[in-house]
Amino acid sequence: MRIAWITDPHLNHCALAAWDRLISQVLQCQCDAVILSGDISEGEDVVFQLRRLADAIGLPIHFVLGNHDFYHSSIERTRDAIRKAVAEHPLLNYLTDSAPVSIGGVALIGVDGWGDATVGDYQRSTVRLNDFRLIDDFFLASPSLWKSILRDLGQCSARRLESLLLSANELHKRLLVVTHVPPFRQACWYQGKTTDDNWAPFFVSGQCGDALIDFAQSKPDSTIDVLCGHTHSGGIAKMRDNLIITTAGADYGSPKVAAVIVISDGQVTMEKAAC
Ligand SMILES: [Fe+2]
Numbered sequence: 001m002r003i004a005w006i007t008d009p010h011l012n013h014c015a016l017a018a019w020d021r022l023i024s025q026v027l028q029c030q031c032d033a034v035i036l037s038g039d040i041s042e043g044e045d046v047v048f049q050l051r052r053l054a055d056a057i058g059l060p061i062h063f064v065l066g067n068h069d070f071y072h073s074s075i076e077r078t079r080d081a082i083r084k085a086v087a088e089h090p091l092l093n094y095l096t097d098s099a100p101v102s103i104g105g106v107a108l109i110g111v112d113g114w115g116d117a118t119v120g121d122y123q124r125s126t127v128r129l130n131d132f133r134l135i136d137d138f139f140l141a142s143p144s145l146w147k148s149i150l151r152d153l154g155q156c157s158a159r160r161l162e163s164l165l166l167s168a169n170e171l172h173k174r175l176l177v178v179t180h181v182p183p184f185r186q187a188c189w190y191q192g193k194t195t196d197d198n199w200a201p202f203f204v205s206g207q208c209g210d211a212l213i214d215f216a217q218s219k220p221d222s223t224i225d226v227l228c229g230h231t232h233s234g235g236i237a238k239m240r241d242n243l244i245i246t247t248a249g250a251d252y253g254s255p256k257v258a259a260v261i262v263i264s265d266g267q268v269t270m271e272k273a274a275c
């Protein structure tokens with residue numbers, strides 16, 4: 001089983017030639033499925049792009065959403081539109097809303113994740129993401145509430161992840177977790193370095209990280225590989241012997257297959273995308 005992994009394609013920034021290159025790259029990989037770890041597009045265009053991608057490649061697409069996918073709408077309205085699109089298209093699977101998927105002896109699960117203000121120094125940070133202007137949940141709230149909204153979103157993802165990890169573990173001891181935001185500061189790369197206190201509140205999904213560490217420690221016989229994006233810079237962080245986080249890079253306007261995940265007999269290996 002071969003799975004093409006794409007993160008942060010931001011397809012609304014993508015000219016037709018770049019789109020054609022992405023589709024032919026996916027087809028050349030000779031994969032059986034695609035994993036998409038968020039920032040697919042923005043607003044209503046997310047559903048359009050998911051359908052367009054599924055129709056173009058004719059393969060199952062297992063995806064989570066990134067912060068950009070909620071732009072020009074609210075989080076709940078976006079998720080409702082996504083659920084409706086998934087119900088109507090047999091190739092689309094929103095992992096956040098899905099039971100674990102068994103693939104070749106590996107359990108695939110996913111949650112959106114959120115930079116949840118639990119890591120770094122939110123109070124002193126000078127970062128103000130476009131999220132606060134372009135997602136209704138923030139724009140319509142007082143800035144004094146943003147920190148608690150971020151924490152609540154992170155907590156929601158973490159609780160969902162805890163439950164998915166437990167049910168996945170009943171299927172298989174090898175787990176593949178897809179999320180948008182790196183769950184640890186050590187996995188949050190930018191140009192070869194990990195993030196500082198200024199950016200970490202918005203680039204680390206700390207409560208999901210806590211859930212992963214707790215699970216990895218309590219289930220030493222299980223192995224967890226996590227795939228994420230969001231920072232547009234790549235790197236690998238080994239958090240425990242049985243917990244490895246791979247963050248993939250991305251460039252606006254030039255979406256690509258970041259890697260091919262090969263699943264065989266309950267093992268997961270990653271090929272750099274040569275296709
Ligand atoms: Fe992105």
Ligand SMILES: [Fe+2]
Pocket residue numbers: 039066067068180229230231
């Ligand atoms: Fe993002």
